[in-house]
Amino acid sequence: MATSGGGNYRNGTHKSSMKVDRSLSLSSNPKSSVKSKSLPSSGPRRNSTGSLAGGAAKDNAGVPGRVRVAVRLRPRNAEELVEDADFADCVELQPELKRLKLRKNNWDSDTYEFDEVLTEFASQKRVYEVVAKPVVESVLDGYNGTIMAYGQTGTGKTYTLGRLGEEDTAARGIMVRAMEDILADVSLETDSVSVSYLQLYMETIQDLLDPANDNIPIVEDPKTGDVSVPGATLVEIRDQHSFVELLRLGEAHRFAANTKLNTESSRSHAILMVHVKRSVKARDSAFSSENGNSPHMKTLKPSLVRKGKLVVVDLAGSERIDKSGSEGHTLEEAKSINLSLSALGKCINALAENSAHVPVRDSKLTRLLKDSFGGTARTSLVITIGPSPRHRGETASTIMFGQRAMKVENMLKLKEEFDYKSLARRLDIQLDKLIAEHERQQKAFEDEIERINVEAQNRISEFESNHADALEKERLKYQKDYMDSIKKLEEQLVKSQQKNGSEKVPVGLREDGSALTSNTESSKVSAAEEVAELKKLLQKENLLRKTAEEEVNNLKSQIAQWKRSEASGNSEILKLRKMLEDEASQKEKLEGEIAILQSQLLQLSFDADETTRRLDRGGSGKVPSGLDSLISQVKHHQQDSGNGEKASIAKLFEQVGLQKILSLLEAEDADVRIHAVKVVANLAAEEMNQEKIVEAGGLTSLLMLLRNSEDETIHRVAAGAIANLAMNETNQELIMSQGGIGLLSMTAANAEDPQTLRMVAGAIANLCGNDKLQMKLRSEGGIKALLGMVRCRHADVLAQVARGIANFAKCESRAATQGTKTGRSLLIEDGALPWIVQNANNEASPIRRHIELALCHLAQHEANAKDMISGGALWELVRISRDCAREDIRTLSHRTLTSSPSFQAEMRRLRIGH
Numbered sequence: 074m075a076t077s078g079g080g081n082y083r084n085g086t087h088k089s090s091m092k093v094d095r096s097l098s099l100s101s102n103p104k105s106s107v108k109s110k111s112l113p114s115s116g117p118r119r120n121s122t123g124s125l126a127g128g129a130a131k132d133n134a135g136v137p138g139r140v141r142v143a144v145r146l147r148p149r150n151a152e153e154l155v156e157d158a159d160f161a162d163c164v165e166l167q168p169e170l171k172r173l174k175l176r177k178n179n180w181d182s183d184t185y186e187f188d189e190v191l192t193e194f195a196s197q198k199r200v201y202e203v204v205a206k207p208v209v210e211s212v213l214d215g216y217n218g219t220i221m222a223y224g225q226t227g228t229g230k231t232y233t234l235g236r237l238g239e240e241d242t243a244a245r246g247i248m249v250r251a252m253e254d255i256l257a258d259v260s261l262e263t264d265s266v267s268v269s270y271l272q273l274y275m276e277t278i279q280d281l282l283d284p285a286n287d288n289i290p291i292v293e294d295p296k297t298g299d300v301s302v303p304g305a306t307l308v309e310i311r312d313q314h315s316f317v318e319l320l321r322l323g324e325a326h327r328f329a330a331n332t333k334l335n336t337e338s339s340r341s342h343a344i345l346m347v348h349v350k351r352s353v354k355a356r357d358s359a360f361s362s363e364n365g366n367s368p369h370m371k372t373l374k375p376s377l378v379r380k381g382k383l384v385v386v387d388l389a390g391s392e393r394i395d396k397s398g399s400e401g402h403t404l405e406e407a408k409s410i411n412l413s414l415s416a417l418g419k420c421i422n423a424l425a426e427n428s429a430h431v432p433v434r435d436s437k438l439t440r441l442l443k444d445s446f447g448g449t450a451r452t453s454l455v456i457t458i459g460p461s462p463r464h465r466g467e468t469a470s471t472i473m474f475g476q477r478a479m480k481v482e483n484m485l486k487l488k489e490e491f492d493y494k495s496l497a498r499r500l501d502i503q504l505d506k507l508i509a510e511h512e513r514q515q516k517a518f519e520d521e522i523e524r525i526n527v528e529a530q531n532r533i534s535e536f537e538s539n540h541a542d543a544l545e546k547e548r549l550k551y552q553k554d555y556m557d558s559i560k561k562l563e564e565q566l567v568k569s570q571q572k573n574g575s576e577k578v579p580v581g582l583r584e585d586g587s588a589l590t591s592n593t594e595s596s597k598v599s600a601a602e603e604v605a606e607l608k609k610l611l612q613k614e615n616l617l618r619k620t621a622e623e624e625v626n627n628l629k630s631q632i633a634q635w636k637r638s639e640a641s642g643n644s645e646i647l648k649l650r651k652m653l654e655d656e657a658s659q660k661e662k663l664e665g666e667i668a669i670l671q672s673q674l675l676q677l678s679f680d681a682d683e684t685t686r687r688l689d690r691g692g693s694g695k696v697p698s699g700l701d702s703l704i705s706q707v708k709h710h711q712q713d714s715g716n717g718e719k720a721s722i723a724k725l726f727e728q729v730g731l732q733k734i735l736s737l738l739e740a741e742d743a744d745v746r747i748h749a750v751k752v753v754a755n756l757a758a759e760e761m762n763q764e765k766i767v768e769a770g771g772l773t774s775l776l777m778l779l780r781n782s783e784d785e786t787i788h789r790v791a792a793g794a795i796a797n798l799a800m801n802e803t804n805q806e807l808i809m810s811q812g813g814i815g816l817l818s819m820t821a822a823n824a825e826d827p828q829t830l831r832m833v834a835g836a837i838a839n840l841c842g843n844d845k846l847q848m849k850l851r852s853e854g855g856i857k858a859l860l861g862m863v864r865c866r867h868a869d870v871l872a873q874v875a876r877g878i879a880n881f882a883k884c885e886s887r888a889a890t891q892g893t894k895t896g897r898s899l900l901i902e903d904g905a906l907p908w909i910v911q912n913a914n915n916e917a918s919p920i921r922r923h924i925e926l927a928l929c930h931l932a933q934h935e936a937n938a939k940d941m942i943s944g945g946a947l948w949e950l951v952r953i954s955r956d957c958a959r960e961d962i963r964t965l966s967h968r969t970l971t972s973s974p975s976f977q978a979e980m981r982r983l984r985i986g987h
C-alpha cells in the first residue's frame with residue numbers, strides 16, 4: 074500500500090510528498106501492473122490489452138483482467154463557491170499524468186495514480202468512453218461486465234451513471250449511452266436484450282420496475298457459483314425510448330431521503346442489470362476449434378449463444394454517519410448502507426491482498442457483486458470526489474478505496490454455450506412440419522377415396538337413368554306398336570264383317586240360287602285366310618312383346634348386378650382404409666426391426682470375416698514320418714482346393730481312411746496322438762470334411778481329448794478343431810449335448826497358453842451365436858468361462874471373448890424382439906457389463922468393434938437400460954454414436970439411443986446431446 078514518501082518537487086515550485094502506490098508502477102508487480110494505466114479504449118473484440126478474443130477463444134479458461142479505476146472530480150457547487158471561496162480545492166488533478174494530488178496542507182500533498190483522471194471539465198461523453206465503453210464492448214462479445222460508481226454523497230455518482238439527458242443530450246449518463254451502443258450492435262432478429270432494475274435498501278432487494286416485488290432472494294448456482302436474481306422483473310428492450318421510460322420508472326421508485334449534504338441524495342444502492350444474449354455462428358465461437366472436427370456436432374448443429382451481462386451499480390453515498398446528520402430511521406439507513414459498503418471494502422481489501430478468505434457472504438451487496446470483484450467480469454470503477462476541503466477526510470477515504478480496487482484481478486471468461494433451447498425449438502418446428510405434411514397426405518388420400526366414391530355413384534346413377542329412359546322408351550314403343558296392331562286388326566275385322574253383311578243381303582234378294590251359293594263360299598274362304606293371317610300377325614306381335622319383356626328383364630338384372638358391384642366397391646374402400654391403418658402401425662414396428670436387423674447384419678459380416686480368417690489359418694508343427702505326408706497332402710489339398718482339385722481329399726480318405734486317422738487320436742504314443750489331432754484339425758478346417766468327421770465320431774474323440782489329455786498342444790489343436798466344427802449349427806447342438814461347454818470351460822480354466830485360450834474362446838464364441846442354445850450354454854457356465862479367459866490379456870483371446878459376447882447379445886436381442894426373452898440380459902446377470910464397458914474403447918479394433926456391437930444389441934432391449942446407465946454403458950454408446958469410425962455402427966448406436974425412452978430420459982437429465 075502507498076506510504077508517505079519524502080518531499081518531492083513538481084513543476085519546480087510545488088513541494089509535495091509523492092505518494093505513489095508502487096504496486097501500480099510499470100513493472101514492479103506484474104499482477105497489478107499499470108503498464109496500460111489508461112482504461113483500454115476497446116474491449117475484447119479488438120484483441121487489445123487483455124487480448125480477450127484471442128486468449129479466451131483458445132480454451133475459454135479466462136484471461137486476467139484487472140479492475141480499472143477512474144477518478145472523477147465534481148465542479149464546485151453553488152454552496153461551495155460561496156462557502157469555500159477563500160480556500161483552495163482539496164485535490165489537484167494531473168490528467169495527462171493520470172495523477173491526483175490530495176492536499177494535506179498548504180505545502181504538502183499525497184500523490185496517487187489512477188487508470189484515468191477526469192477533471193471537473195470532463196464531458197459525460199468522455200467519461201462514458203474511458204470508463205464504460207470497453208466494458209460494454211466486452212458484454213457485447215459475451216463477457217460479464219460491471220460499471221460501478223463509488224463516492225461520498227453528492228459527488229456525482231448518479232450524475233455519472235444515471236442522467237437521462239432528456240433536456241440536454243450531452244448530459245446523458247453511462248446507463249443511457251451503454252444501451253444506445255448495445256442496441257446499435259445487436260440484431261433484434263437473432264439477439265435479445267433484457268433489463269432488470271433493482272435497489273438494495275437496508276439489506277433487502279426490491280424490484281424498481283415493480284416495487285411490490287420486494288425481498289427478492291439471491292440465487293447461487295451450486296455448480297458454477299454464478300449469482301442471479303431470478304425473482305426480478307425482466308423486461309425485453311427493443312428500442313432506446315422504452316429503456317429510458319424504464320429508467321424513469323425505476324428512478325421514481327428509488328428511495329431518496331433528504332440529508333443535509335444533498336437534497337437528492339440516494340440512500341439505496343441501485344443496480345441495473347442488462348442481459349445481452351447473442352447467437353453466434355459456430356466458426357466465430359470459442360468452441361469451434363475444439364469441436365470443429367466432430368462430424369456429430371456438425372450434424373446436430375446447435376447454434377451457439379453468448380450471454381453477456383452488464384451490471385451498472387450506483388452505490389449509495391459513502392459518507393460518515395455523523396457528517397450526514399442522519400438520525401432515527403435515517404440513521405438505521407446510514408448504518409445499513411455503511412454495513413454493505415464496509416463489507417464491499419473488506420472484500421476488496423482481501424482480494425487486493427490476495428487473502429485466502431474473501432468475506433463475500435457478509436452482505437447482499439458483496440454477494441451480488443461476487444462476479445465483479447475477483448470473478449469473471451470486466452469491471453470498471455469510477456470514484457467520484459468533490460473539491461471541498463471541508464470533506465477532505467471522505468475524499469481521502471474514497472481515494473484509498475479506489476487505490477485498493479485497482480489491485481483486484483479478475484479472470485475474464487467468455488459466457489458461451491450451446492443453444493439447446495433453440496435447437497429443440499427448431500426440431501419442434503421440423504416435427505410440426507412433418508406432422509402437417511403427413512396429415513396433408515392423409516387428407517389427400519381420403520379426398521381421393523371420396524372422389525372415386527362419388528364418381529362411382531354418379532356413374533351408376535347415370536347408367537341407371539340412361540337405361541331406365543331407354544327401357545321406358547322401348548316399353549312405350551312396343552305398347553304403341555301392340556296397340557296399333559290390335560287397332561288395325563279390329564278395323565280389319567270390322568271391315569270384313571261389313572263386307573260379309575253387304576254381300577249376304579243382295580245374295581238373299583237374288584233369284585239365281587247357284588250364283589248366290591258360289592259367292593258365299595268364296596267370301597268365306599277369304600275371311601278364313603284373313604283370320605289366319607291375323608292370327609299369325611297376333612302371334613308375331615306376341616313374340617315381339619315377349620322378346621321386349623325378356624330384354625327388360627335382362628336390363629333389370631344388369632342394374633341389379635351394377636348395384637351389387639357398387640356395394641362390393643364400397644366394402645373394398647373400407648378394406649383399403651383398414652389396410653392403410655394397418656400399414657402405418659406395421660411401419661412403426663418395421664422401423665424398430667430394421668435397427669435390429671442392421672445389427673444382425675453387422676454381426677454376420679463380423680462372423681464372415683472371422684470364418685475367412687480361420688480358414689486362412691491352419692498349420693501345425695513338426696510332423697513325424699508316416700503322418701507328415703498325410704498332413705502335407707491335406708495342406709496341399711487345402712491350398713489347391715481353390716483351383717478345383719477337391720477330388721484329392723477323397724483319395725486321401727481312401728488311402729488312409731478317416732477311421733484310421735481318428736483311431737490314432739487314442740494312440741499310446743503321445744507324439745502320434747498330437748499329430749493325429751493336427752491332421753484332424755486340418756481336415757476340420759475344410760467345411761466339406763466336417764460332416765464326415767462328425768459322422769465318423771471325430772467330434773466325440775476331440776471332446777474326449779479335452780477331457781483325458783493333459784497335453785497343452787493337444788488341448789490347443791483339439792479346441793481349434795472343435796471351434797471349426799462349431800461353426801455349423803447341427804454340430805453346435807452335438808457339442809452341447811456331449812457336454813462340450815463343460816469340457817471347454819475346464820480347458821479354459823486350466824490353460825495358460827494364449828493360443829489354447831484363443832481356440833477355446835473361439836469355440837464358445839461360435840456356440841454363443843446359436844439362438845437355441847442360449848439358456849443351456851449359460852446354465853453350463855459358458856458365459857462365465859468366456860469371461861474367465863479375459864485374465865489372459867492377449868488381444869487375440871480378448872477378441873474371441875468380445876465376439877462371443879456380441880454373438881450372445883445378438884441372439885438375446887433377437888429373442889427379445891420375438892417376445893421369447895424377457896427380463897435383463899444373461900450377460901448382465903453373469904457380470905459381463907463392467908468388462909464390456911471397460912473394453913468398449915479398446916485400442917485393438919477387433920475387440921472394440923465386437924464390443925461396440927454387443928453394446929448396441931444390449932441397448933436394444935429396454936430391460937437392460939437401467940443396468941447399462943448405472944454401469945456407464947450409456948456414455949460408451951454416446952461416444953460410439955459420435956466417434957465410431959464405422960458409420961454403420963455409429964448410426965446403429967445413434968438409432969438405438971433415440972429409440973430407448975430410458976436412455977432418452979437419462980440423456981435429457983445429463984444434458985447430453987448425441
Ligand SMILES: Nc1ncnc2c1ncn2[C@@H]1O[C@H](COP(=O)(O)OP(=O)(O)OP(=O)(O)O)[C@@H](O)[C@H]1O
Nearest residue numbers: 147226227228229230231232335337338339389390
Ligand atoms: N460532473 C458534474 N458536473 C456538473 N454537476 C454535477 C457533476 N456531478 C454532480 N453534479 C451535480 O451534483 C449534484 C449531486 O450529484 P449526484 O446526485 O449525482 O450525487 P450522488 O453522488 O449520486 O449523490 P448520492 O450519493 O446522494 O446519490 C447534482 O445536482 C448533480 O447535478
